[in-house]
Amino acid sequence: MKTNCRTLLLELAQESIASVRGDRLVSAAASRGPDWPVLDVLAIGKAAPAMLAGAKDAFGSRLQRGLLITRQDHILSSWRDVERIEVLTAGHPIPTQASLVAGETLLGWLPGSTNPLLVLLSGGASSLVEVPVPGVTLDVLQHANRWLLGSGLDIHRMNAVRKRLSRIKGGQLLEYLGGRATQVWMISDVRGDDPAVIGSGLLYPDHTNETDFPALPATIKEFLSPAQPNAVSPESIPEHRVLANLQTACAALVKAVGERGLSIQVHDTELDGDTAETGRQLAEILREASPGLHLWAGETTVELPENPGRGGRNQQLALAAAMTLEGRRDCYLLALATDGSDGSSDDAGALVDGGSVARGELAGLDAGASLRAADAGTFHEGSGDLISTGPTGTNVRDIVIAMKIA
Secondary structure: HHHHEEEEHHHHHHHHOEEEEEEHHHHHHHHOOOOOOOEHHHHHOOOHHHHHHHHHHHHHHEEEEEEEEEEHHHHHHHHHOOOEEEEEOOOOOOOOOHHHHHHHHHHHHHHHOOOOOEEEOOOOHHHHOOOOOOOOOOOHHHHHHHHOOOOOOOHHHHHHHHHHOOOOOOHHHHOOOOOEEEEEEEEEEOOHHOOHHOOOOOOOOOOOOOHHOOOHHHHHOOOOOOOOOOOOOOOOOOOOEEEHHHHHHHHHHHHHHOOOOOEEEEOOOEEEEEEHHHHHHHHHHHHOOOOEEEEEEEEEEEEEOOOOOHHHOOHHHHHHHHOOOOOOOEEEEEEEEEOOOOEEEEEOEEEEEOOHHHHHHOOOOOOOHHHHHHHHHHHHHHOOEEEOOOOOOOOEEEEEEEEOOO
């Protein structure tokens, strides 16, 4: 039964993620327009290669030029030989020099045509492409992003800060469009699907104010550009279309459960707040629940130590849950980043059960110490619970699927 439970949870996760793959979403959306005779395509984010693949298949020879900006490990070598498509890779989750090169390349690429422009955005864009405001060096940018990622802030507040360090975020890229017809298609990785937050709103005006800002260290605050009044007319803002979000993936998972003749309890409250505490709470719910499947989704936050180890918030959540489930033989929990890269790691998450802590201890590891050191990935590797999917072609935040057996 143990093997069957783990297999079931993994299959459900895979089917959920497949439903929001970028190539499928863009191909389906293209059947509903726009009916431009020719177009250029700009794709930025971790799902950008898949989204651009969908556009290439859908638009064929109508696609005149393309610019693809994504993570190094998310690109297939075959993309580099595609005619009319320029491919750049850059840093994530921390911007690198390549991110600045991508920003300057983008500003040079946009004026090169007057064709209608289709922009394909997905999570990761905030780090992958950047043109900093004067005075902000790469060192400053990296320091700010490291602090933000370890601060425990949600993505809305992190991106509010990122916009004030940038010359292209918060709708500032609009001035480079030259009046051409433009649409923006997005895979949403933020609660509420706010186009001003997805990818830090490259083509959507900033509507944050000082109340949205966290208390920042002086080493970041001194570099923020002044808040600018929103002088963009509504007519100049391109249509922004959300192709899929976390709810899309959850609906597909519920459907997959039903097709197996099973049922699942969907917990409507989105996951947020402290990662470890959330993991403990979910495990406690599972321990007290009746036998069956459970689904949670959202995005927790984590405050990182000065020198964090391997892993991300899903691996941290799963380890905290495993500690709460220790000794149970009837509970299983899978926490997964839908983009396949949890935090700064190349792993997607972990699938734990009541024996996870003991298996890790046999490998010479301590669960509590690993959790405090933000080194859950090392523990999960030792316990055999680490899940690696590779790039998934999407990014709609995180899902947690759990099962209790009779």
